[in-house]
Amino acid sequence: MHMNVKTAKYSGYCFGVKRALKLAEEILKKNQGKKTEIFTLGPIIHNSGVTNKLAKKGLISVENLEKIIPGSILIIRSHGMSPVLVNEIKKKNIKIIDATCPFVKKAQVRAEDLSKNGYFVVIVGNRNHPEVIGIKDHVLNKNYAVIKNEANAEKISSKKKIGVVVQTTQPIEKLCLITSKLREKAKELVVFNTICNTTKKRQNSTKKLANNVDIMIVVGGKKSANTKHLVEISKKCGAVTYHIENYKEIKPQWFNNAKKVGISGGASTPVEDIIDIKEAIEKL
Numbered sequence: 001m002h003m004n005v006k007t008a009k010y011s012g013y014c015f016g017v018k019r020a021l022k023l024a025e026e027i028l029k030k031n032q033g034k035k036t037e038i039f040t041l042g043p044i045i046h047n048s049g050v051t052n053k054l055a056k057k058g059l060i061s062v063e064n065l066e067k068i069i070p071g072s073i074l075i076i077r078s079h080g081m082s083p084v085l086v087n088e089i090k091k092k093n094i095k096i097i098d099a100t101c102p103f104v105k106k107a108q109v110r111a112e113d114l115s116k117n118g119y120f121v122v123i124v125g126n127r128n129h130p131e132v133i134g135i136k137d138h139v140l141n142k143n144y145a146v147i148k149n150e151a152n153a154e155k156i157s158s159k160k161k162i163g164v165v166v167q168t169t170q171p172i173e174k175l176c177l178i179t180s181k182l183r184e185k186a187k188e189l190v191v192f193n194t195i196c197n198t199t200k201k202r203q204n205s206t207k208k209l210a211n212n213v214d215i216m217i218v219v220g221g222k223k224s225a226n227t228k229h230l231v232e233i234s235k236k237c238g239a240v241t242y243h244i245e246n247y248k249e250i251k252p253q254w255f256n257n258a259k260k261v262g263i264s265g266g267a268s269t270p271v272e273d274i275i276d277i278k279e280a281i282e283k284l
C-alpha cells in the first residue's frame with residue numbers, strides 16, 4: 001500500500017514525564033546494589049513497556065501505602081499526591097523524592113489559595129484520576145466539587161465566590177463550556193486555566209493532523225488520560241481513529257483504501273514507540 005504517513009508536530013514524552021523518569025533513573029542508579037527499596041504508589045507512567053523496564057532495574061509499583069516499608073524511598077509521580085498521604089508517609093520513616101510536575105503543583109497551589117481566600121473550588125477533571133485526588137486534597141474544609149461537564153456545572157448551587165482550576169490534561173473547549181455555565185452560579189468567578197502548554201500543543205497538533213488524514217493512530221497507554229483525550233479530539237475531527245500501545249496491535253485491514261495516515265502520541269509515550277509504529281505502517 002502506498003500511504004503518506006505523518007506524525008503530529010508535538011508527540012511523545014512531555015516535560016513532566018521526562019523529568020519524573022530522569023529522577024527515577026537517577027535514584028535507581030544511586031541505590032544500585034544497596035538494600036534500600038524504591039517504590040512508586042501506582043505506575044510511574046501509564047506505559048507498560050516503560051514501567052516493565054524500570055521494574056527490572058528495581059522500581060517497585062504498589063497500589064497501597066501499607067506495602068511500602070520503613071527505610072525505603074518513595075518517588076511521587078508527575079501526577080502529584082494528596083498531602084494527606086504525604087503526611088502519612090512521612091510518619092513511616094520513608095524518604096520522599098517528589099517528582100510532581102511543576103504544572104500540577106501550580107494547580108494544587110491555586111486550589112489551596114482559592115480555598116484560603118473563601119472561594120468554593122471547582123475542579124474540572126476526572127474525580128478518580130490521581131492528579132485530581134491530589135488537587136482536591138489541597139482544598140481546605142472540603143469546600144470543593146469535582147466536575148467533568150456542563151451538566152455537572154448546572155447542578156452546582158449558587159455561591160458567592162467560585163474559583164476554578166483544571167486537571168492539566170483536560171481539553172480547553174470543555175473548560176470554556178463549563179465556565180460559561182458557572183458564570184450564572186456566582187457573583188464572583190475566578191478561573192485559573194491550569195491546563196499545561198504541553199497538553200494544549202499535543203491537542204492542537206493532533207487536531208490539525210486529524211483534519212487532514214483518513215486514519216489516525218493515537219499511541220499511548222490505554223489508561224493514560226491525556227492519550228484518551230487525543231483519541232476523543234481525533235474522533236471529533238472525523239478521522240477513523242485507533243488507540244494502540246505498540247506496533248504489534250496494528251491491523252493491515254485498517255488501512256484499506258487509506259491514502260493519508262496520521263500518528264500522534266500521548267505525553268507518556270516514548271518517541272521510539274512512535275517511530276516503530278510509523279515504520280511498521282510504511283512497510284504495509
Ligand code: SF4
Binds near residue numbers: 016196
Ligand atoms: S502533561 Fe503537562 S502537567 Fe502533566 S506531567 Fe506532562 S508537562 Fe506536567
